[in-house]
Amino acid sequence: MPQPAHQPPRFGPELRRLRLARGFTLGHLSLLVHYSKSQLSKVERSLKSPSTELARLCDSALGAEGALAALAPPPRETPPAPTPDSGSDGDDIWMMQMDPDGSTSFEPVPRRAVMAAGAATVIPLGQPAPQADSAALLRTAHSLFAHYRRLGQSTGPQLVLPPLIAQTHSLRASARHAGRHRAALLSLASRYAEYIGWLVQESGDDRGALWWTDRAVELAASGGDPELAAYALVRRGLITLYRGDAAQTVELAQRARQLADSDRVRGLAAQREAQGHALAGGHRDCMRRLEEARTLLATAGATPADSSPPGAPVIGTSTLTDPVSMITGWCLHDLGRPGEAAEVLDRETAELPPDALRSQARYGVRRALAHAAAGEIDHACALVQALTAATDAVASATITTDLRRLAITLRRHPTTAVQNLLPWLASYV
Structure with missing residues (x-):
């Protein structure tokens, strides 16, 4: 039998x-x-x-x-990670709609569909002049990108996305006539597109984030910058991380490490893999990957593969002085070690730039989560109260995920501080 x-x-x-x-x-x-x-x-x-x-x-x-x-059973059925819409064939028209109420929408539309709908409604603005000073454009676009990244740290995605999308299109179009600056313009356009993908994820649209990440890979490849293909897997791993999919996060990060040539991207991939292991409760594997990430990121820039093309911003975060330590605190919380996590996050959040509101809200809420899980309920509430303005300003879907988790923890402890905070939390959960 x-x-x-x-x-x-x-x-x-x-x-x-x-x-x-x-x-x-x-x-x-x-x-x-x-x-x-x-x-x-x-x-x-x-x-x-x-x-x-x-x-x-x-x-x-x-x-x-x-x-x-x-x-432990999953809290609820988690839908599979989204797949991006079909890729661009290079002839799509990027349509951006700006409504009087301030809302903005974007959609790539096949050229044939636009023509069939009636080209009379489209106002052509012409194409970049072939004799445009590509070197000056590259310098200016690089400077603008730094400003846009700072702006994205202090305001919601809806205010930053329209100019970013327009600038990405301009760089892509200008590269056709740029001669020796073509590769640098396309590489910079890919960084714009990758940043757009991150902001689109921040607005709550995972499918749109993947579409823009794929466009970034295409632009980078056209500019002779293959490293973004590996980093795109790290970005996909962030989406699966927030969806609570530990196995997929680890798999994507491992693929990124195998594909990457530069120490920087390998380090960022090791860091993401550590976060996946933390979700799965694997303390030993998590700490091992964090140590590898620290070593790789410390040596980033010392090899030819780490040399970004001219005009290309650095890949990854620009607001954390010690990203591995911050992510260590993040991982310790997911590993069920909230006291250790709180100690690390207390130290690392104190180093955040004062104008980096998005990072302050993101890691500050993580810090509050750790203190709440460690039983320090009123202190956690005080930390969040100090972050309400920053959190409201940046309108982040990923931060909202952690706010929902925080609300669940706080509701088990109906103290006065919790009752005072719950009305604000209710607007997010």
Whole structure:
């Protein structure tokens, strides 16, 4: 007779088994994870499903190295990661609509569709003159990009995307007549497009973010800059990270490391892989990748592959003085070690530039999450209260993901500070 298939243990009974094996009482575990004994008892008896946060905290407290957290059921069905719309054939017309109420929309439309709809409604502005000073354009566009990145740190995507899209189109068109500056213009256009993809993700459109990332890869390849193809996988890994897909995040980051030639992109890929391992509860693998990331990013620029084409901005963050340490704090929280995470994030957020509102809100909310998970509820509320203006200003969909997680944690502790913060949080969750 066929043997019955081996059934993996359920979370509740396995939690109880590990707790007793460590000699912990429910009260002891409750103090470690900052959940009530009553709730832990219900989880152990399978009367209540554990939250993702509780599963990670218990996994860390019991030294399960991710094995316990892996048994927790997903909080809800997670749809597969989006795939970008079909690629550009090079003849698409980029249509941007600017409404009187200030809203803006963008859509790539096949030229044939525009002509069929009636070209009389389209006002042609002409093409760049062949004799345009490409060197001057490159210098100016490079300077503008630095300004746009700073602007993106202090305002919502909707205000920055229209000029970025227009500038990307101008660079792409100008490259056709740029002679020896063609490669540099296309490489810079690819950086614009990659930044647009990130801002589109910030606005909540993952599919649009992937479309722009693909355009960035095409532009970079046309300009002889293949490294962006590897970095595009790191960017895709950010989308799967926020969707809670640890396995896909790790896979994308590993592919990026294999494809990349430069230490910088390999370092950023190792950093993303560490975040994926943290989601899966793999402390050892996470720390190993973070150490590799630190080594690679420290040596970035020392090899020919790390030399960006003329006019191309640096790939990756421009506001973190020590990105690996900041991401270490991020990972420690996902590993169920909120006290350690809070200590690191306290130190690293103090180094953020005062005008980098988006980074302040992003890592500040992460810092508050860590303090809340460590049981420091009122302190977490005070941290968020100081970030409300910055968070409102940057209108970030990814920061909203963490705000939802924070709200779930805070609602278990109805203190006065929590009650004062919940009305503002309600506008996000």
